[in-house]
Amino acid sequence: MITPVANFDLQAHNSLACPSRAEYFFAASDLNALRAALAWARQRQLPVSLVGGGSNLLCPAEVPGLVLQPALLGRQALSRDGTGVLVRLQAGEPWHPSVAWCLAQGYHGLENLALIPGTAGAAPIQNIGAYGCELADCLVAVEALNCRTGDIEHLDAQACQLGYRDSAFKQQLRDTHIITAIHLQLQLRPVVNLSYPALRDALQAEPSPQAVFAAVVALRSSKLPDPQTLPNAGSFFKNPCIDSDQFQQLHSQYPQMPHYPAAQGRKLAAAWLIEQAGWKGRKLDGVGMHLQQALVLTNPEKRPLNTVLACADAVAEAVWERFAVRLEIEPRRLCGSLR
Numbered sequence: 001m002i003t004p005v006a007n008f009d010l011q012a013h014n015s016l017a018c019p020s021r022a023e024y025f026f027a028a029s030d031l032n033a034l035r036a037a038l039a040w041a042r043q044r045q046l047p048v049s050l051v052g053g054g055s056n057l058l059c060p061a062e063v064p065g066l067v068l069q070p071a072l073l074g075r076q077a078l079s080r081d082g083t084g085v086l087v088r089l090q091a092g093e094p095w096h097p098s099v100a101w102c103l104a105q106g107y108h109g110l111e112n113l114a115l116i117p118g119t120a121g122a123a124p125i126q127n128i129g130a131y132g133c134e135l136a137d138c139l140v141a142v143e144a145l146n147c148r149t150g151d152i153e154h155l156d157a158q159a160c161q162l163g164y165r166d167s168a169f170k171q172q173l174r175d176t177h178i179i180t181a182i183h184l185q186l187q188l189r190p191v192v193n194l195s196y197p198a199l200r201d202a203l204q205a206e207p208s209p210q211a212v213f214a215a216v217v218a219l220r221s222s223k224l225p226d227p228q229t230l231p232n233a234g235s236f237f238k239n240p241c242i243d244s245d246q247f248q249q250l251h252s253q254y255p256q257m258p259h260y261p262a263a264q265g266r267k268l269a270a271a272w273l274i275e276q277a278g279w280k281g282r283k284l285d286g287v288g289m290h291l292q293q294a295l296v297l298t299n300p301e302k303r304p305l306n307t308v309l310a311c312a313d314a315v316a317e318a319v320w321e322r323f324a325v326r327l328e329i330e331p332r333r334l335c336g337s338l339r
């Protein structure tokens with residue numbers, strides 16, 4: 001038997017701090033509670049939405065039905081061989097402390113992903129990435145509750161289909177699976193990834209994983225606004241990918257435009273496009289793009305989601321008018337579509 005909280009205030013559960021109330025809220029600390037919560041909502045024919053740490057969420061003023069938080073905790077090494085270790089993190093484990101824990105155990109490979117907010121369970125959803133590393137580099141499997149059958153499924157990396165800010169959990173498994181744990185293959189050797197130039201520049205030659213971790217924390221702290229003091233959801237738009245023809249055309253017009261390899265065509269820097277379109281540091285109705293990080297939309301006055309989206313629309317429109325490039329919003333809307 002579970003007892004969800006009625007009329008629950010979600011403002012502290014979304015890092016954009018949009019005023020929002022859930023009809024019901026429940027944090028499930030184990031699998032039985034998770035299944036019971038789904039049954040509870042089904043009996044009442046209520047829609048169900050999932051929330052982790054709320055750092056990549058768009059919360060409307062009223063969220064009908066049950067907002068369910070997979071709050072399962074636990075970190076363990078499942079197995080190890082001469083060079084590697086397989087680590088299991090349960091979905092509710094906060095991400096950054098888990099990165100720090102792995103480093104303290106001598107499990108290497110997550111340092112570049114330090115200080116990303118949120119939970120382990122949400123990390124595969126958009127294949128979190130930063131400083132030349134992404135979750136796909138070490139994710140080998142997830143455990144997920146199939147909401148239709150009630151079974152736990154083990155999905156390997158191929159089934160998760162991790163791509164740039166994308167995964168099967170945003171596509172075909174979107175409304176059917178709740179991630180309950182993730183499995184990561186980490187290294188016992190002190191390997192480091194210095195492929196990201198700004199990170200390499202911030203470090204001495206041959207740094208330790210601890211030095212990489214500290215440099216990432218320092219770089220991120222100096223660049224990104226803390227949602228506790230300035231509400232935001234990190235990058236608000238994905239870096240857009242365009243086809244080769246359009247890229248050639250734009251590049252001849254703007255030779256200084258940053259661009260990167262992509263699975264198809266080229267990837268552009270959304271921050272540069274936003275800045276060129278005149279939106280760096282500009283606001284609309286109290287919501288605006290950050291002065292130091294044009295890709296970060298901030299909501300200092302804790303305005304409602306409609307006001308946030310109106311600003312985002314204006315930014316995307318300005319970029320479209322200038323470059324004919326469409327910006328896609330990265331955070332995900334709570335919409336009660338879990339089945």
Ligand SMILES: Cc1cc2nc3c(=O)[nH]c(=O)nc-3n(C[C@H](O)[C@H](O)[C@H](O)COP(=O)(O)OP(=O)(O)OC[C@H]3O[C@@H](n4cnc5c(N)ncnc54)[C@H](O)[C@@H]3O)c2cc1C
Binds near residue numbers: 049053121123227
């Ligand atoms: C300051 C700041 C910096 C950031 N920097 C980065 C960065 O460098 N790189 C990056 O990739 N992201 C970044 N983000 C975005 C965010 O931290 C990540 O997307 C994170 O993984 C979201 O985790 P969460 O637990 O907060 O998920 P939430 O925001 O609560 O949820 C995100 C989505 O995942 C779904 N979800 C949550 N838990 C589960 C689950 N167990 N099973 C299935 N679905 C689930 C939700 O329904 C929602 O659709 C940043 C955000 C902020 C605020």
